[in-house]
Amino acid sequence: MNPDQTGLNGAFMALADPVRRSIIARLSRGAATVNELAEPFEISKQAVSKHIQVLEQAQLVTRSREAQRRPVHLNPARLEALTAWIDQYRLVREEQFRSLDAVLQSSAGHHGAKAKETP
Numbered sequence: 001m002n003p004d005q006t007g008l009n010g011a012f013m014a015l016a017d018p019v020r021r022s023i024i025a026r027l028s029r030g031a032a033t034v035n036e037l038a039e040p041f042e043i044s045k046q047a048v049s050k051h052i053q054v055l056e057q058a059q060l061v062t063r064s065r066e067a068q069r070r071p072v073h074l075n076p077a078r079l080e081a082l083t084a085w086i087d088q089y090r091l092v093r094e095e096q097f098r099s100l101d102a103v104l105q106s107s108a109g110h111h112g113a114k115a116k117e118t119p
Helices: 003-015 018-027 034-038 045-057 076-117
Strands: 061-063 072-074
Touching (some): 018 034, 018 045, 018 061, 034 045
């Protein structure tokens, strides 16, 4: 397995958990501390910290130090890489659907022409 696939696997496994997806959603609005990220959940701050560590290992988030604060930030470049990977398959499917639409329209037009010929 190439390194890109390994990184993708780790990122998608990290995003498989609903708590981690909620953390990502919250961070999309701006940086937050562990305490701020833990507020909406009925789990311990330690559990939220573990979720953040998983997201860090998947390179989906980063941490910085601002005096006493250690805010967590979304890593938009990593999310863009995941989106690009998904988009390559979405674009292939869209092209296949466009081809199918063309065939169906051609077939419908052909059947419509035959119906007009029949008395």
